[in-house]
Amino acid sequence: MANATLGVATLAAAAIGLGSLMAPTASAAPDDPAPSVDRSAVSPGLVAAMERDLGIDADQVRARLAMEARAPVVARSLEKKLGASYAGSWIADGATRLTVATTDRTEAAAIRRGGARAVVVRHTQAELTADRSALDERASSAAAGVHSWYVDVATNSVVVTAAPGAKQQATAFAKRSGAASVRVVTSAEAPRTVADIRGGDEYVINNSALCSVGFAVNGGFVTAGHCGGVGATTTGFGQAQGTFEQSSFPGNDYAFVRTNGSWVSQPWVYNYAGQAVLVLGSQDAAVGSSICRSGRTSQWTCGTLQGRDETVNYSNGPVYGLSRMSACANPGDSGGSVISGNQAQGVTSGIAGGCGSASPQTWFQPVNEILGAYGLSLTTG
Template identity: 55%
Template sequence: AARAFAAGVRDADARQVRVVDERPSTFYDFSGGDAYYIGNGRCSVGFAVAGGFVTAGHCGRPGQAVSGRNRAAMGSFAASSFPGDDYAWVRTNADWTGKPAVNTYQGAAVAVRGSSEAPIGAAVCRSGSTTGWRCGYILAKNQAVRYVEGVVSGLTRTDACAEPGDSGGPWVAGNQAQGVTSGGAGNCTFGGVTFFQPVDDILSAYGLRLTTA
């Protein structure tokens, strides 16, 4: 005979179920390095901040809508600067909650506890929705890079690789946020050079508060 699968529910309990007027919705969370989409394009979340997340400016323009890794509506660009700088922040909707963490794509996340700047020579790692978790060293700071769209100044140079789609993703030194991926040369098959926009520049420019563990 068929039976109910809700263990421990008596008939009397079942008769007390009420239908309510509220319409529940599903909620999602996001971490640094997760994919997000701008139309048919894809970038990576940088770091969660109060109200949304920071990312690369070349990923989108103010007012442009974004969807999350699951293609659910996520929010829109609140502000963006590129070229000159390469930073932006996305204001997320009420369905999404930012986590103070970076997705390593290796089963564990790195908690974000602050944004103390690492010196030249320090080891850094980055996360991105194309190539996952990659590490290297800081080679130089305050670099000016000439992209097709124009020059971006104030970038940090590293020897960690990245590829298209990793843009906007987070860089960390230990548990300290460092920046978001801007661009570079090479790839993760043969190696390359990648630049990031320091995160404190973004927080200062837009008056944002980093979400920390």
Template identity: 55%
Template structure:
């Protein structure tokens, strides 16, 4: 089990192994069965909406979700390895291959070795980001006829969407001309006929009311929920769907950002669920940011579940009220009445709906959302995940139905965790925020911060070391960020007392987990 990597670099080797295990490219895989799709740890409601809106077969759906779960780690490693020659990364149309922009052939070869597809580009992502920053710095001079701008990775350009007629065209060209990107062809102007507008009368899971208006709950956090900032100012009282006092808007920012949060009162219990509009709830497992090209679904009172793909990140949207920075862009449609609602990829929270340019009746719907992680970071909030119990939830193995367990409830630093019959005790109750797994006053930890196959999984005092960072993929893989390897039951041992380690992700049952 102990093999050493001897390829170009450790990072490249790790990610090359990942691509091989998960069958990239997809054309080399056998079509998965319908049972394989149902085994993915993704809500049936999301799967159904993806089939409908993305027109995916069972095989395509399974491949897409499996690869999307791994793509962020692959992108992160290549970004670090390529440095200044990194030209951005995005998924192909099928969502089964990572395409990486590179500015030289040496970098292209590194990308190939890692199992991704290189694309030669003229500009690095750093160059594109600098042009984006110049436009942002001049945002106050953008007229309402300029609708939004963003880095478009597949075309290796910065795209400005604006009206393209009369005096508006001249003013828009003057705005762009102030940037260095106008001189070297980095900026592209694209005609846009629909200005972004805020979608007020909405709900994501459930509606809430304030000042004779209605918006939507985005995602539950400890003590309340997050929503769009334009949905009420700080200090505003709110009521729930049933007319009962809900709480008070604690903080709100708009424009510049479009985020806010509501502190709920004791009559309400925030749960880690998004309403599916099919008499069911989708459980939120974390907030891992999806990559450009990934599948996106959103929930709203007006249009229900709608799915599409993530088209771009870090967009500046020029609303009539003023610009909002750092937004994301999807073609999962929305209508008026969907503002503040939940945007999700698989079981990972992505953000809250902000505005639209062309709704669900449009042939080219555009929806803009505020990413979730900056909201949580700004206000010091913790996303509610798992089953919603304040004491935590259990990680259950798909191999044997047993739970990850701290032996004898011994919460000492360095105790290796094991498998045991699920019993609901504190020795099996983890609080997972999408990054760290906390139990009692400790965190799940890769011993010695090692990346080697067979390294024990233990509990240790919580710290900032990436050895304590994990992600739970839509396919049920519990993956160490540090090692890019899966939490694994040693030797497929189905018995109580079996120890846990990290090992190369193979998609086998001893590496599959449900958090519930």
């Protein structure tokens, strides 16, 4: 943008302790040695933030980023090879390679040959997805105390989160759906959207509410749908900026703001250390990957990607297909960007806690869905 860096922001939440549904039978060879990575391709600001928030040193950061860049390729290859027995993939805490789950024990050797650690589980990914879809179909009947539901491939289950006093209602909701793989966990914090506190490079909606720019695209930027409806006007840094041309919320939580000729799209995310993190693409990160966010309220923090394709039952209505991360943030970052390495991941949707939480969480709307829905092209370096 002219005279300004495109802002980025996200939000965080209180963690939910997830016990294991079953003890998967693991069939794995020792992890591969940590791969090398081109140091010149890694932003110093990103390295510093990951060292601080993930408790690892610079060499471990670079090794992790290299492994994470390889993980989606391995996952796609093995998903195709395993077919119906595929049960998901993720990067386990402290691991140096991807874990891939299957329901067919005879496929374990093929998974190891494909470059991943093998785990044998009960439910296929298709079964888990079908159970989550069954819950989605009954979303309108979910009680207010039912917070969210999502596929957790690491525990081979569909998790329904609920307020401590609503566990019975959540269990009944899950039972009505007919889903076989559901388990209910409680969370004191309810997800909520945040659109009226500034974060990142803020923009003002209709001269009143405040949100954050997500990622630059052709003609403007993407952000959260709950920030404004179609036709709402925006200003930034005291000057006229643009108009919400497209917006979807609830159901989805994304929007496209078309900016005027005074604004120029730039392929970066501000890290609040005087540096810009270059955006090179939007490849989806594997679950377990490191992920970072930026915003005026909580500045630049990092965590890990905890889940994808989750449903969050906001007070305004359910939003489907959200991703969840542990990067700490606070209200004021709504609509801002979420990035893993140099790959754009999404725009912040809502929180269930904040940086004061012991185990923060954040939900975000995946950016590739927004680009596809509105026919937009991400601005990249």
